[in-house]
Amino acid sequence: xxxxxxxxxxxxxxxxxxxxxxLDTTTPLSRFDLIASADVSFxxxxxxxxxAVVVVRAETFEVVERVGLMFPMTFPYIPGLLxxxxxxxxxxxxxxxxxxxxxxxxxxxxxxxxxxxxxxxHLGLLLDRPCVGCAKTRLTGTHDEPGPKRGDxxxxxxxxxxxxxVLRTKDRVKPLYVSPxxxxxxESAVDLVLATSGKYRLPTPSRMVHDYVNEVRRRAKGLRPx
Numbered sequence: 001x002x003x004x005x006x007x008x009x010x011x012x013x014x015x016x017x018x019x020x021x022x023l024d025t026t027t028p029l030s031r032f033d034l035i036a037s038a039d040v041s042f043x044x045x046x047x048x049x050x051x052a053v054v055v056v057r058a059e060t061f062e063v064v065e066r067v068g069l070m071f072p073m074t075f076p077y078i079p080g081l082l083x084x085x086x087x088x089x090x091x092x093x094x095x096x097x098x099x100x101x102x103x104x105x106x107x108x109x110x111x112x113x114x115x116x117x118x119x120x121x122h123l124g125l126l127l128d129r130p131c132v133g134c135a136k137t138r139l140t141g142t143h144d145e146p147g148p149k150r151g152d153x154x155x156x157x158x159x160x161x162x163x164x165x166v167l168r169t170k171d172r173v174k175p176l177y178v179s180p181x182x183x184x185x186x187e188s189a190v191d192l193v194l195a196t197s198g199k200y201r202l203p204t205p206s207r208m209v210h211d212y213v214n215e216v217r218r219r220a221k222g223l224r225p226x
Contacts, residue, residue, distance in 0.1 A: 001126060005075070005088055012081050013115065019125055020116040025180040029103060029130055029188035032058055035196065036101040037205035038093070038123070040086045041213040042073065049073045050217035051089035054209040055099045058196060061204050065099040068216035080114055080139075083122035090123055103184065103192065104131040105205050110179035110189070112156055112164035114140050124182030131181030132189040133164075134203060138177050148172050151194060165190050169197040176201070 003015060035058050041050040052068040071089035075081070086108075109118025110133030117125075118139065124131025138156070143166045146152040150171050156164035156179070164179030167190055180189045196203035202210075 001128070003126075005084060007084070009078060009081065012078075012084050016081075016115040016117045016122075019122065020111075022125060023111065023117070023121055023181075024183045025111055026185050027183055028185050029192065032103045032192050032195070034058070034064065034099065034101045035103055035105050035192075035205050036094070036097070036099075037105045037107075037203075037209040038090055039107045039206070039209045039213045040089060041210075041217045044077075047073060048220070049086065049089045050213050050220065051086070051093045052209050052213035052216055053090070053093045053097060054205065054212055055097065055101050056205050056208065061196075061208070063208070065097060066209075066212055067093045067096045068212060069093055069096070070216070070220045082108070083117070083119040086119055087122055087126065090119075091126060094127055102130065104129055104181070105192065105196070105203060106131055106133055106181060107135070107206055107210065109133045109135050109139050109177070110164070110181035110184075112139060112141060112177055112179035116163070118179070118181070120179070120181030124184075128183075130183040132184055132192050133177075133179045133181045134189075134193050134206060135177040135179075136174075136202075138166075146175050153190065162186070167193060169193065169203075170199070170201045173201045 106120035110120040120133030
């Protein structure tokens, strides 16, 4: 599906509510052999955004394909509406992929969003592909502290509604906020994150695309690597 991007803030929020009603967050992932991890990179005053997708084999983390590009930013930074700033660039990056993939692993929220449609949900719905949100920080909801060991988890709640899982992916490090985006249930989302994270806090595909998208942005600006 597609929609207009030239919206007012009020129109964007109304559209989020409409799109959220179309999400599928109950279907388990049937497989995730090929994972497309996606991320963006930009500085505060940039007029362009770097977007990247890296497709890896889940078993070995071998890179099958990667796409990176620069894309104009037309929507300002508005908390809760970040997908309107980031999704157009990501959609363009995905349109250039030649490799079929099983699931998208997105650095951001799925339904763990005030209107239940973070970037992972929005992107998954627009591409009509299974998508998982794996965020480093909480956007909304409340939770207890998970246990200290890898795999320990607690529900992320909005009132009595479970909107995600607060998941410890490494012993005694800050947890991650995992939520289904689209065409994926919460249990499958947690399974994917645990299966792709090892000695580091972030899943390996997320770390790979994070490094690559920053490389794309630095190269476009003629900057030296840190």
